[in-house]
Amino acid sequence: MSNTNLPIAYDFHGDVAFNVPFDQIKPEDIHIYLDLDTKVGKTTCGQNCSHCWFVNYEQAFDKAFDMKEGVLIKESLEKAGYKIYPRYVDSFAYSGDFMRLYGPAHNREFRQESDHKPTETMHKGDAWTSGRPLMGDNYVELLNLARDSGYGTISITFHGLIDSDLNVRDGKDYPIKGVFGGSKCEEVVRRIFKYNADAGAEMFRVNIGITVGRHNNSRESLVRYAQYFNKLGVHTVRFNNFSDHGGRHTDLQMSREEIEQAYRDIKWLHENEPINFQLAVSEDFGTFGIKVMGFPGHVGWCRAGRQLFAVVPTPESLLRESAGERTVKIGDVVACVNMFGPHMGELVRKTRAEGTTYALEFNHQSITEFSEKRMRGVYKNGCFARELIQEMPPALTAQARNALINRSAANEEAVD
Numbered sequence: 479m480s481n482t483n484l485p486i487a488y489d490f491h492g493d494v495a496f497n498v499p500f501d502q503i504k505p506e507d508i509h510i511y512l513d514l515d516t517k518v519g520k521t522t523c524g525q526n527c528s529h530c531w532f533v534n535y536e537q538a539f540d541k542a543f544d545m546k547e548g549v550l551i552k553e554s555l556e557k558a559g560y561k562i563y564p565r566y567v568d569s570f571a572y573s574g575d576f577m578r579l580y581g582p583a584h585n586r587e588f589r590q591e592s593d594h595k596p597t598e599t600m601h602k603g604d605a606w607t608s609g610r611p612l613m614g615d616n617y618v619e620l621l622n623l624a625r626d627s628g629y630g631t632i633s634i635t636f637h638g639l640i641d642s643d644l645n646v647r648d649g650k651d652y653p654i655k656g657v658f659g660g661s662k663c664e665e666v667v668r669r670i671f672k673y674n675a676d677a678g679a680e681m682f683r684v685n686i687g688i689t690v691g692r693h694n695n696s697r698e699s700l701v702r703y704a705q706y707f708n709k710l711g712v713h714t715v716r717f718n719n720f721s722d723h724g725g726r727h728t729d730l731q732m733s734r735e736e737i738e739q740a741y742r743d744i745k746w747l748h749e750n751e752p753i754n755f756q757l758a759v760s761e762d763f764g765t766f767g768i769k770v771m772g773f774p775g776h777v778g779w780c781r782a783g784r785q786l787f788a789v790v791p792t793p794e795s796l797l798r799e800s801a802g803e804r805t806v807k808i809g810d811v812v813a814c815v816n817m818f819g820p821h822m823g824e825l826v827r828k829t830r831a832e833g834t835t836y837a838l839e840f841n842h843q844s845i846t847e848f849s850e851k852r853m854r855g856v857y858k859n860g861c862f863a864r865e866l867i868q869e870m871p872p873a874l875t876a877q878a879r880n881a882l883i884n885r886s887a888a889n890e891e892a893v894d
Contacts, residue, residue: 494507500842512551522572597756629682637689704751802831
């Protein structure tokens with residue numbers, strides 16, 4: 479067993495027991511993903527990934543709060559005590575406007591060991607990006623902005639397969655379309671490290687996310703990723719479980735048995751391979767097979783719907799009006815931050831003569847019923863997203879529906 483590898487990091491959004499009534503959970507123990515802007519494409523992430531929840535789910539497609547009002551919402555909810563994670567498709571979107579307004583941000587909590595110690599990623603802001611914005615000629619200016627805004631980490635999802643010589647395979651071999659390819663990601667990492675070298679200091683850490691599915695879940699594949707990113711010199715590699723948002727890639731989703739094996743392989747990798755970066759595992763792998771990891775008992779049991787919620791912009795609608803106060807719904811509060819359901823309340827704007835404030839109005843009955851269903855084993859996995867999608871499929875966007883029609887037609891043609 480390796481004694482030199484860093485501890486495996488995990489996601490953390492609280493550990494309050496499920497039988498504790500929701501009204502006894504303090505706001506400071508509740509994490510809110512505030513979806514400020516869900517627009518994909520040229521001015522944001524520059525991509526159109528076929529598995530992206532922002533592309534596939536109507537609830538979160540092409541939505542946005544007014545950029546300046548988003549700051550007021552964040553400040554008002556933070557004043558109420560909530561931990562707010564401002565979320566947008568890409569930190570470098572709109573040439574860095576979000577960074578200018580919101581300063582250093584994180585997209586989740588990363589912890590390690592039994593005492594929930596924050597990982598190094600949490601020490602400064604964590605800019606998340608497809609990588610595409612940093613392929614432009616203005617990448618130095620964008621990195622300068624990130625540095626000046628208080629960021630110390632840049633996180634990029636790596637979409638690629640590694641061959642036996644530890645080179646990125648041709649992008650045509652990668653089954654998920656519309657992504658920022660692995661060879662381009664490699665170039666962006668080089669640009670960031672050159673920026674560090676030119677500055678004479680490590681201005682930015684680099685975190686890599688890898689989506690694990692049937693296309694790359696073998697132990698051999700995981701070992702190749704480790705050896706490849708050792709060579710590249712990144713700081714963190716985080717594995718997340720492929721979820722078939724939109725129904726276009728049913729062949730890539732791992733079975734329960736394959737997820738259990740993935741846990742065993744990640745643990746084996748950590749114990750048997752020298753790793754120069756920190757391994758991390760997303761909570762979306764769930765709890766089937768998680769015991770082999772040796773994590774604290776709450777890890778894998780997602781707190782969505784109790785201590786973690788997403789807020790998604792909606793068309794404004796008047797909820798109530800009384801003497802001196804007007805309350806307008808401007809957002810939905812949902813449990814799962816990836817499939818945007820079930821509904822758990824509203825974000826409201828309250829306007830009075832003395833000014834405007836924003837508040838979360840939770841539906842306590844819905845939250846209680848949802849927690850009770852989890853305790854009764856209606857949802858068996860700690861990550862309940864897949865079970866929830868089967869129970870109440872989210873409404874798909876026109877793009878996602880058309881893709882499914884075309885896929886079905888292509889399959890029928892292949893059979894004929």
